[in-house]
Amino acid sequence: MSKYNHELLQPCKNNWQSVLAQAVREPQELLQLLKLTEHPLAQQVCIDKQFPLLVPRTFVQRMRSGNADDPLLRQVLSVADEQLSVQGYTQDPLDEQASNVSPGLIHKYHGRVLLIAASGCAVNCRYCFRRHFPYADNRVGRQQWHSALNYVAQDSSISEVILSGGDPLLLGDEQLSELLEQIAAIAHVKRLRIHSRLPVVIPQRLTAELMQLLSQSRLRTSLVLHINHAQELAPEHLGLLAQYRAAGITLLNQTVLLKGVNDDEQTLCQLSETLFDYGVLPYYLHQLDRVQGAQHFALSAERTQELYRHMQQYLPGYLVPKLVCEQAGQPHKTLIPIGII
Ligand SMILES: *Cc1c(COP(=O)(O)O)cnc(C)c1O
Numbered sequence: 001m002s003k004y005n006h007e008l009l010q011p012c013k014n015n016w017q018s019v020l021a022q023a024v025r026e027p028q029e030l031l032q033l034l035k036l037t038e039h040p041l042a043q044q045v046c047i048d049k050q051f052p053l054l055v056p057r058t059f060v061q062r063m064r065s066g067n068a069d070d071p072l073l074r075q076v077l078s079v080a081d082e083q084l085s086v087q088g089y090t091q092d093p094l095d096e097q098a099s100n101v102s103p104g105l106i107h108k109y110h111g112r113v114l115l116i117a118a119s120g121c122a123v124n125c126r127y128c129f130r131r132h133f134p135y136a137d138n139r140v141g142r143q144q145w146h147s148a149l150n151y152v153a154q155d156s157s158i159s160e161v162i163l164s165g166g167d168p169l170l171l172g173d174e175q176l177s178e179l180l181e182q183i184a185a186i187a188h189v190k191r192l193r194i195h196s197r198l199p200v201v202i203p204q205r206l207t208a209e210l211m212q213l214l215s216q217s218r219l220r221t222s223l224v225l226h227i228n229h230a231q232e233l234a235p236e237h238l239g240l241l242a243q244y245r246a247a248g249i250t251l252l253n254q255t256v257l258l259k260g261v262n263d264d265e266q267t268l269c270q271l272s273e274t275l276f277d278y279g280v281l282p283y284y285l286h287q288l289d290r291v292q293g294a295q296h297f298a299l300s301a302e303r304t305q306e307l308y309r310h311m312q313q314y315l316p317g318y319l320v321p322k323l324v325c326e327q328a329g330q331p332h333k334t335l336i337p338i339g340i341i
């Protein structure tokens with residue numbers, strides 16, 4: 001069995017929009033591509049119309065054929081476990097509605113605002129805490145940016161604007177350029193941060209135009225990639241990310257700790273090391289948010305601590321991401337305490 005699914009390499013030649021347009025949307029097709037239609041896993045597949053399966057072929061091509069436990073497949077395949085209702089798992093675990101200061105703008109922490117710049121995603125991750133987010137009430141477009149940025153302009157304590165979503169890189173480079181200009185026009189904003197899963201899922205999204213846009217802005221920019229497993233990185237990421245870094249863009253990563261995906265000592269250490277090879281620093285390791293439908297990805301507190309201690313023991317300090325969780329009502333993300341052995 002070869003490492004990659006070469007027969008699926010074809011879409012790589014296209015631009016990111018067409019890769020996205022050709023994404024796999026049917027669980028049956030995904031199973032067929034991975035030669036898993038006869039596997040017991042096929043019986044566990046379920047259809048979720050609210051949050052359907054969506055996965056670009058560039059990501060499928062990094063999955064291992066015939067492996068029902070593939071860590072990339074586990075992140076995107078909708079399975080019956082999602083329909084269980086478990087106490088403590090809710091639709092808005094972070095109570096974001098409470099900090100929704102303007103449509104599409106969340107001001108929860110000092111000095112930073114989170115702007116929901118786009119409502120969809122390039123991939124639907126089954127563990128996502130925004131799977132029930134009322135995007136319909138947070139329509140994003142020029143009108144909403146305008147009132148959101150008015151809010152930012154009136155609060156001089158805000159020094160950083162974070163573009164999030166959905167996935168903010170679903171905006172085209174022209175739209176982003178317009179948005180960045182408007183943000184840069186607010187004198188007290190110094191930093192721009194983009195949180196996106198698109199570059200890892202579709203490397204072609206790392207266009208030269210986007211790089212120029214980010215490097216030429218007056219704002220100091222960082223790009224936070226959302227990578228959960230080293231296998232998500234493709235060979236083409238190496239050169240692309242190197243160019244972004246050379247252009248002065250800070251590259252960080254955040255990971256969600258997920259049972260059946262990356263809950264293993266070697267996997268986590270290898271992720272940190274691979275990220276560094278690609279010029280990316282690990283920033284956060286998130287404990288899963290208690291969102292309804294994602295309970296099967298949860299790890300016990302004991303296992304979480306055990307994994308984290310292992311990382312601390314075997315990695316240089318700068319490759320150990322901060323282990324955090326989001327607690328509603330707190331003024332910052334919460335560091336999860338790790339006992340001294
Ligand atoms: C995570 C988050 C931020 C950014 O927090 P950092 O600790 O600076 O990474 C800002 N706003 C919201 C709503 C967040 O969830």
Ligand code: SF4
Nearest residue numbers: 121124125128166197
């Ligand atoms: S917001 Fe992020 S984690 Fe959630 S579905 Fe979109 S890409 Fe995946």
